[in-house]
Structures are given as C-alpha cells and as structure tokens.
Amino acid sequence: MLLFPLNFNQIISKLPMKNILKFLIGIILLLIIIGIFLPSAAHVERTTLVKGNPEMVFKLINDLKEWEKWSPWHRKDPNMELIYGYKTEGLGAFYSWKSEQENVGHGTMTIKESKPTAYVKTEMNFMENGIASGTFSLKPLENSTEVKWAMDSDAGWNLVARYFGLMMDKFVGPDFEKGLHLLDSVAQTVKNEPFKFEIELGRIPAQKYMLIEAKNIPQEEVGKRLGEIYQKVGSAFKAAGLSSVGAPMAFFEEPINGTFTFQAGMPVDKKPIKKPAKGLIYKEMPASEAAIAHFSGPYEKTETAYGALQKFIEDRGKTAASMPLESYVSDPAESKTPLDIKTDIIWPVK
Numbered sequence: 001m002l003l004f005p006l007n008f009n010q011i012i013s014k015l016p017m018k019n020i021l022k023f024l025i026g027i028i029l030l031l032i033i034i035g036i037f038l039p040s041a042a043h044v045e046r047t048t049l050v051k052g053n054p055e056m057v058f059k060l061i062n063d064l065k066e067w068e069k070w071s072p073w074h075r076k077d078p079n080m081e082l083i084y085g086y087k088t089e090g091l092g093a094f095y096s097w098k099s100e101q102e103n104v105g106h107g108t109m110t111i112k113e114s115k116p117t118a119y120v121k122t123e124m125n126f127m128e129n130g131i132a133s134g135t136f137s138l139k140p141l142e143n144s145t146e147v148k149w150a151m152d153s154d155a156g157w158n159l160v161a162r163y164f165g166l167m168m169d170k171f172v173g174p175d176f177e178k179g180l181h182l183l184d185s186v187a188q189t190v191k192n193e194p195f196k197f198e199i200e201l202g203r204i205p206a207q208k209y210m211l212i213e214a215k216n217i218p219q220e221e222v223g224k225r226l227g228e229i230y231q232k233v234g235s236a237f238k239a240a241g242l243s244s245v246g247a248p249m250a251f252f253e254e255p256i257n258g259t260f261t262f263q264a265g266m267p268v269d270k271k272p273i274k275k276p277a278k279g280l281i282y283k284e285m286p287a288s289e290a291a292i293a294h295f296s297g298p299y300e301k302t303e304t305a306y307g308a309l310q311k312f313i314e315d316r317g318k319t320a321a322s323m324p325l326e327s328y329v330s331d332p333a334e335s336k337t338p339l340d341i342k343t344d345i346i347w348p349v350k
Contacts, residue, residue: 042168045150046176052187054117054138055195055304057145060186061120061136063089064109070182072175077101087258090114090303116307124151147183149176194338195297197305199312204290204346209249210236210272211265211281218259223299226250229264236280242268249327285348288321293345298338302326302345309347318349 050057060066065088068074080099087093094110105126112133113121122134132153139146151172212229230248237244250264263281276282291313293305306324313320329342 042153043150044169044172044176045148046173046180047146047148048177048180048184049141049144050147050180050184050187051144052184052190054140054145056190057138057147057183057187058117058120058304060183060190061138061147062093062111062114062116064093064095064111065089066186070179070186072179072182073097075178075182092258114307115310116304118307118311147180149180151176195295195301195304196339197293197295197297197308199291199293199305199308201312201316201349202290202292204285204288204292204348206287207246207285208268208271209265209283209285210240210242210268210276211251211263211283212279213261213263213281215261216256216259217261219255222260222262226264230266233265233280236277237266237268240272240274240276242270242272245269247327247329249325251323251325253323285322285325288348289318289350291316291318291347291349295343295345296339296341298341299332299343302343305345309345313347313349321348321350324348 060070064084068082074080077099080097080101083096085092085094088095091111091114094108096106096108098106107124107126109125110123111120112123113119117140118138120136122136124132124134126132132151134149134151137148137150139148151168153168210233212232214225214229217225226248234244236242244266246267248264248266250262253261263283265281271284272282291309293309295302295305309324324345324347327344327346329344330340332341335341
C-alpha cells in the first residue's frame with residue numbers, strides 16, 4: 001500500500017518541472033517565430049535647425065576631427081582612444097575608436113559619400129555588433145541650416161538584433177538630439193569661413209594650352225608641384241617662341257586615395273611649330289558651354305565650390321563634358337587677404 005502513494009508523489013513532484021520546461025520552450029519558440037516576422041531594418045532620424053551657413057555646418061560634419069567638438073559619443077567617454085586615418089576630411093576619411101565603457105565600445109567610422117554643403121554618408125562598423133550607415137542631409141534656410149541626421153541598420157537573420165531594432169529609436173534618438181544640439185552650439189562659436197563664390201552658366205572660347213602632367217600627388221604637395229610646373233612651362237614658352245595669353249591653370253582628375261593627378265600649365269597664343277620638348281603636352285580645347293564658379297578665398301576651401309558646381313550642373317539637366325579646369329586668376333603671394341585669392345573653376349558641360 002505504500003508503493004502507490006510513493007510513486008504518485010514522485011510523479012507529482014516532477015510535473016511542475018516538466019511544465020515549466022515546456023513553458024520555457026514554448027516561450028522561446030514563440031519569440032523565434034515572432035522574431036522571424038519582425039523587420040530586419042531599423043531607422044532612427046532627428047532634425048533640427050543649426051544657426052550657421054551650410055558651408056560652416058558641412059565643415060563640422062565632413063571633417064572627422066571636428067566631431068570631437070560635438071559628437072555625443074565623444075562626450076560619453078572623453079578618454080576613449082582615437083586613431084585617425086591618413087585622411088580625416090571628405091570621401092574616404094576614417095578613424096577607429098576604443099573605449100572601456102560598454103555603451104561606447106569600439107569600432108571604426110568611414111565617410112562613404114560627401115557632397116559639399118549638402119550631404120555626408122558614414123559607415124559605422126561596431127565589429128561584433130554589426131554595421132550601420134549614418135546620413136546627414138543639409139538644407140539651407142534663411143540665417144540657418146536644417147540638418148537631418150539619420151541612421152539605418154539591418155539585422156539580417158539575427159533575431160536578437162531584430163528585437164533590439166524595435167528599441168533603436170528609444171536608445172539612439174536621445175543621442176542624436178544631444179549631438180544636434182551640440183552641433184548648433186559649436187556652429188555659433190565658429191567664425192564664417194574666409195571664402196565666397198558665385199556660379200554662372202556661360203561659354204568659354206576655344207583655347208590652346210601647353211601643359212605638364214603630374215600623377216598621384218598628395219594634397220599637401222599640390223601647391224608646390226604646381227609652382228614647379230609653371231616655372232618649367234614658362235621657360236619652355238620662351239624657347240619655343242610662344243606667349244601666354246591667360247592665367248596659370250590646371251585640369252584635375254577625380255582624386256584617388258587622397259592623391260591628385262592633373263595637367264597644369266598656361267594658355268598659349270598659337271600651336272608650337274616644333275614638337276614640344278619631352279614632358280610637355282600641347283592640348284587644344286574647343287569652345288563650349290560651361291558652369292563657372294568665381295571663387296575668392298584660400299585654395300584648400302575650393303572643395304565647397306566643386307560640390308556646389310556639381311549640384312548647379314545637375315539642377316540644370318546638364319552633364320560634365322570633360323575634366324574641370326582651374327584658372328588661378330590672382331597670385332597668392334601678392335594677395336593681402338584670403339579673399340584676394342581668386343580662382344575660377346570652369347567645368348565644360350553639354
């Protein structure tokens with residue numbers, strides 16, 4: 001008679017554990033099923049007005065070293081380790097970070113797209129925590145700039161990350177709001193950039209040029225190499241009986257990995273009778289329609305004008321017909337102020 005109660009008690013004692021186990025398994029399966037149908041993409045977006053012109057605000061975003069002034073994550077850990085790449089501004093700029101704080105972690109950030117005064121796209125690699133893309137869209141308004149900061153990530157089939165994506169706006173949104181507030185504060189302390197430009201659609205006449213090509217020149221050495229080329233071309237003019245009929249100029253190709261390839265020289269009055277000496281290139285350009293930016297300010301600030309020129313060309317339904325041409329209207333050595341340095345950026349279009 002004792003065996004029955006004993007067996008019954010053993011069964012009873014085991015039932016709750018089995019039920020609990022079944023319950024947990026059921027919950028896990030339910031979470032998996034729900035997770036499968038959750039969106040893999042997560043989006044966070046905040047917009048604010050920044051008191052500053054687009055050129056100034058763009059500079060604060062496009063130069064990764066400027067992020068130390070306004071990034072909310074830099075404020076969370078002022079002691080985090082930062083290692084910058086060979087380039088810190090514009091397309092291809094990047095840095096890596098490492099922090100002892102869990103909410104900052106470690107990873108790398110790279111600028112993937114950069115359209116001066118209008119748009120910057122970044123890629124943030126959080127290593128084991130995945131990759132996200134960030135975008136900054138700038139819209140000029142009267143006495144201010146509208147800045148929209150957005151971040152997108154894709155969890156793929158990582159179901160845990162999909163659940164986290166549901167809370168992404170709650171977790172990251174406040175950081176965006178703080179960062180944009182800091183960006184506005186910093187912009188109000190920055191003096192206006194010492195440059196200005198005007199863009200027009202015009203025509204350029206047919207022209208003859210004597211040039212020397214330079215390849216893969218680091219940005220910091222471009223000015224020095226241009227000076228050397230103009231000296232050589234000037235000497236070649238006299239030997240060939242040619243005369244310059246305009247300002248020194250250069251045709252620039254799209255930069256690659258922070259280096260520049262260009263043909264620089266001067267416009268000449270006629271085609272040389274003899275074949276140019278070794279290293280010299282004679283080039284003729286036909287008359288054409290062109291978008292022209294009349295730029296006043298330091299040469300290193302012309303990137304902004306290039307971006308504005310691209311937008312100007314696109315807005316008018318035009319396309320580039322050849323490489324852009326820079327004409328150095330004034331001599332920097334004789335300029336008393338930055339605004340006295342004049343450069344015409346001429347982009348043939350069709």
